[in-house]
Amino acid sequence: MEKITFDEIKKALIRSGYLLENRVLNFFNDNQFDAESSHRYVIDEVEGKFREIDVLATANLASNSTNKTNITLFVNFYVECINNPVPLALFCSYGDREEPTTDWAYNFINGSPQFLEFCSESFPQVIYDRQNEIIKSMPARQYCGFIMKKDKNIDEKWMANHPDDFHQTLSKLSQFVKIKKSDTKERWEEIRPDFTRLEIFIPLIVLQGEMIEIINQKELELKDIEYYRLKAPYEKGYNKSLSIDIVTEKYLKTYLDLKVTGLINMFDDLNSLINSNFE
Template sequence: MGITKEQIKKALLNSGYLLEDRVNQVLNGSNWSTTPNARFKDLKTEIEREIDVVGYKYLDYDYPKMDTISSTLLIECMNNKEPIVFFENLAPLPSRIAALNFSVLNKAFWNILSWTQSELESKKEFIYSSQYCSFSRVQKLIKEFNDGWIALHPDIKHDSINSLFQYIQFQRIELKDRKNTNDFISGFYYRPLIILQGELLSVKQNKELEIKNQNHIKFQVALTDNNGRYFDIDVITEKYLPEYLNLIGKEDNAIAKMVEKHREKLIE
């Protein structure tokens, strides 16, 4: 006998597929174009991989030519059954545009992103973290320790984080020969994003251990493939996604104004 509809329903609810579909719908409803399960080649392993959802929207600014500078979201979705905890081991910093990863656009664009950030009226502070964990129940420890619950690393470091970084590297190679001219400027800048269906928590260790519910964490990972520099990833809850899109929408509008003002700096 094959699987029943009720069993299919339970299997889907236990997976991440429904979350990916909901995220895709929210993006489309907010005028983002999307590519679900975007395929790319991992340049280190030569193995084909995928990103759960890639969303993009072209910057809108007053210029008569057909420029296409894309604000791009690289999204990995996680249906985490147990909370994921990030440690507040870095001082809170003003919001920084996470898109310091780009292809095609020259290095002058780094300056445009920095200038934009300094001109934004709202500089909301976020929690920055470089360490995380989740939890698992070990059957043999149930009677011996903490009802069997232990803290451990979930698989986001080796899977989701690596996919987000390698996608950007792949795009850089694919587009390396494209040039910008006075008539036409094109390019992509990326915000890596992990969306959690379950709980997102922060932990701060002072005299007592403070554990708080969060909706948005700025996660920084030092990668050897990135010359040891931090690779910034936004980690948010599913319910926070509409607010997050509003936040980056303001950033993108500010970036568009700066691109319009300094467009000649992007011409090679």
């Protein structure tokens, strides 16, 4: 068997997404998150089928205690890392200017039935009031990539395409959020039943390469972007979508700061309502 050289190893790694995955893992760990990489999860126990998420990052962001209530905010980022040699293009969807609060994935776990009901009814309004602080893009429902045609002797050597691997990434993230929402609720239910957990689940794609926005109105306009949201199907029976955040690697720090600050502000708003109703 031919031995691979160090130079060939470096070239293989640079072409892959492993170096990006490693940088993203270290980034979350350096920012007070508990992060792990290459997390495997079961999709079929009978057939032994597994899938893998590149990076899982979890943090306890804030807590609030009163004489009657205790609640803690946990955020979970589920991250796929993509080394895209050509730009990912996202089509601006003008019919979705406002993100419905139902696009958010979260659980309230433990606490009295009265308290859980109050939180579940109050949090959508809190999201609505604060979400513009951390959502800095229009949503998209359509995307495309670009591929070079095999016949390089023609003038139009590039064509737009719908990359299957990116579609699989979206499906995997949506599926994983569903699994973790269920698993988290099952794991923590009845553990410290007087302490309520607000778990927020955020699917995220980090791109090593470029991303562009396509604005298709009177004229076709293209813009370089660093952050966008893509609405992916989540629950077919309820016509429910899940917003998946997409950022470039160089924007990741800014994105995380915006997200964490916004989530803490939301949590503070929720606690103001809690404190005024559960004195």
